Amino acid sequence: MNFDLTEDRQMLADTLKRYLAEQYDIETRNSVAYDMPCHSPDKWAEMAELGIPGALVTEEAGGFGGAGFDISVVFQAIGGTLCPEPFLGTLMASRLLAAAGADQEALVDGSTKYAVGVSEIDAPYNVDFTETTATAAGDAHTLQGRKCAVYGGADADVFLVVAKLDGALAVFSVNAADANVVAYPMIDGGSGAEVVLDDTPARLVLADAKAAIEDAINAGRLALCAEAVGAMDATYAILLDYLKTRKQFGVAIGSFQVLQHRTVDLLTEIEQSRSIVVSAAAGLNDDDATIKVAMAKNLIGRAARQVAEEAIQMHGGIAMTWEYAVSHYAKRLIMIDHQLGDTDHCLSQISASYAA
Numbered sequence: 001m002n003f004d005l006t007e008d009r010q011m012l013a014d015t016l017k018r019y020l021a022e023q024y025d026i027e028t029r030n031s032v033a034y035d036m037p038c039h040s041p042d043k044w045a046e047m048a049e050l051g052i053p054g055a056l057v058t059e060e061a062g063g064f065g066g067a068g069f070d071i072s073v074v075f076q077a078i079g080g081t082l083c084p085e086p087f088l089g090t091l092m093a094s095r096l097l098a099a100a101g102a103d104q105e106a107l108v109d110g111s112t113k114y115a116v117g118v119s120e121i122d123a124p125y126n127v128d129f130t131e132t133t134a135t136a137a138g139d140a141h142t143l144q145g146r147k148c149a150v151y152g153g154a155d156a157d158v159f160l161v162v163a164k165l166d167g168a169l170a171v172f173s174v175n176a177a178d179a180n181v182v183a184y185p186m187i188d189g190g191s192g193a194e195v196v197l198d199d200t201p202a203r204l205v206l207a208d209a210k211a212a213i214e215d216a217i218n219a220g221r222l223a224l225c226a227e228a229v230g231a232m233d234a235t236y237a238i239l240l241d242y243l244k245t246r247k248q249f250g251v252a253i254g255s256f257q258v259l260q261h262r263t264v265d266l267l268t269e270i271e272q273s274r275s276i277v278v279s280a281a282a283g284l285n286d287d288d289a290t291i292k293v294a295m296a297k298n299l300i301g302r303a304a305r306q307v308a309e310e311a312i313q314m315h316g317g318i319a320m321t322w323e324y325a326v327s328h329y330a331k332r333l334i335m336i337d338h339q340l341g342d343t344d345h346c347l348s349q350i351s352a353s354y355a356a
Contacts, residue, residue, distance in 0.1 A: 005073065012055055012065075013073045019050060020081040026325045033084040033189030037155035044085050048110025056091045061104045066094070068281030071219060072226035076277075079230025082332055084190040086152025088339075089115040091223055092216040093160050096171050099212035100205045115156035116216065117147030117174075117195050118340075124149070125341045127213055132163040132197060134172060134204075141165070141204055143172060143197040151339065153193025154183035160205065161197070162213055171209045172202035188335040189328065214290060220340050221293045222284060225277050228304045228336045232270045235329040239263065239311045259314060266310055269303040276300065291353045298346040301337035308333040 005013060023043060032040045047053075055070050057063025065071075071091060078087065090107060093114035097104050106112035123129035132145025143163050150159070159174045180196040206212055240263065243254030253259060280296040283289055308330035312319040319326040337343055 005069070008064075009069060009073050012051075012070070013077060015050060016047075016052060016074065016077040017080065019047070020077060020083055024081045024083050026082070026328065029082050029084065029189070030322075030328065033082070034185050036183065036185060036191065038185050038189065038191035039084045039086060039152075039155065041155070044110060044113070047085060052087065053090050053094075053110050054108045056087065057094045057104055057108055058098060061094065061098045062108050063094070063104070066098075068222060068284035071223050071284075072277055072281045075223040075226040076230035076233075079227035079232075079332075080234045082189060082231065082234075082328055086113060086115065086155065086190065088220055088223055089113070089152040089156065092116040092118075092220045093158075095216040095219050096160050096206065096209070096212055099209070099215065100171070102205060112157045113152070113155055114158050114160060115150050115152045115193070116220075117150050117153075117159050117161040118213070118217065119149050120146065121148050125345045127162055127169060127210075127217075130162055130164055130169065132161065134163045134165040134170060134202065137201075141172060141202050142199045143174065143202045144199060145197050147195040147197070150193045150195055151186070152191060153181060153195060154191030156181075156193075159195055161195070161202065162209070163202075165204070165207060168208050169210045169213060170204060171206040171213065173205050174200055174202045178202075186335070188331040217340055218284060218289050218293045221297050222277070222280050224336050224339055225273070225280060225293070225296045225300045228300050228333060229270065229273050229277055231329050231333050231336075232273065232304060232307045235307055235311050235326060235333070236263075236266060236270060238326055238329075239266075239314060242315055262310060262314065266307055269306055273300045273303045288353075291350060294341070294346040294349040297337075297341060298343045298350065301343035301346070304333040304336060 054063040055065040055074050058066035093116055094107055134141045134143055156176050161172050161174050163170060163172055179200050182194040183191055186192045244252055246253050276296045276299050280293045283292040311326050312330055315326055318324050
């Protein structure tokens with residue numbers, strides 16, 4: 001099997017990596033990632049001009065990508081620089097809007113920023129336990145409930161909210177101005193938000209939406225896995241450079257055999273992670289996509305933690321400082337595991353599929 005990127009995807013990868021390397025160095029990233037709105041609106045507009053949102057959207061919906069490999073290319077580049085721009089919401093919203101056959105022009109050109117409300121306090125990973133409800137109000141609807149840890153929620157214009165309508169899962173569009181949005185910076189950079197819905201006006205986007213919601217979550221998980229691979233690659237490169245330059249007893253510590261063995265172990269974990277992202281990307285539209293993506297997220301959640309912890313340990317105290325990039329990569333790698341289903345939740349999904 002040929003794992004090389006197509007010419008178009010390679011061009012997309014090169015363009016995005018070049019832009020991020022020039023415009024989103026770690027100092028720039030840290031200056032915007034932890035202060036509201038936890039991203040740069042100017043950089044968002046520039047990336048929209050480059051066509052990055054369109055790479056996450058199918059041609060039928062007005063984009064030029066949307067396949068699993070398009071998603072992995074974009075998010076691996078994002079992970080390599082810890083770019084905090086809220087593209088996860090863009091991706092998941094596009095999948096939901098596509099299932100509804102809705103117009104995505106404002107999403108593709110970046111003029112409207114979307115966030116997707118899936119998680120709740122008592123249902124962080126399983127939408128079947130959603131307690132947010134919709135009530136018909138003439139030709140419109142109102143929502144009652146609360147969505148938590150909505151990534152990118154601080155600067156979103158529109159929330160796509162999962163709620164129950166007549167007992168079935170549905171997706172509603174809520175204007176940010178109509179909801180009670182409590183936004184905050186996340187520990188790993190970027191914003192989160194609690195979205196409180198109290199008879200909040202909403203527009204029905206898609207009824208009987210369980211399959212579409214599952215597809216959006218699968219795409220989001222794939223994106224997070226690819227982002228983790230990009231972040232692991234960058235962390236590993238920083239570690240190797242440090243081992244080659246840091247000296248003890250007059251020699252570079254990278255010459256110590258025990259550290260060489262540990263770095264090889266990390267490289268093995270990263271390459272396994274890269275391979276399983278390829279598998280998940282290739283199978284994103286398959287009937288068993290949920291299990292393939294759950295397998296990827298379970299493996300990558302464990303590998304990312306190992307890379308983060310080992311990089312800090314081999315660096316020593318410097319890796320815990322704000323000024324050193326490894327501390328920020330480590331935070332993001334750990335937090336990726338907790339988005340859209342952690343390793344334990346994904347393992348339970350895998351186990352249940354084999355027990356069925």
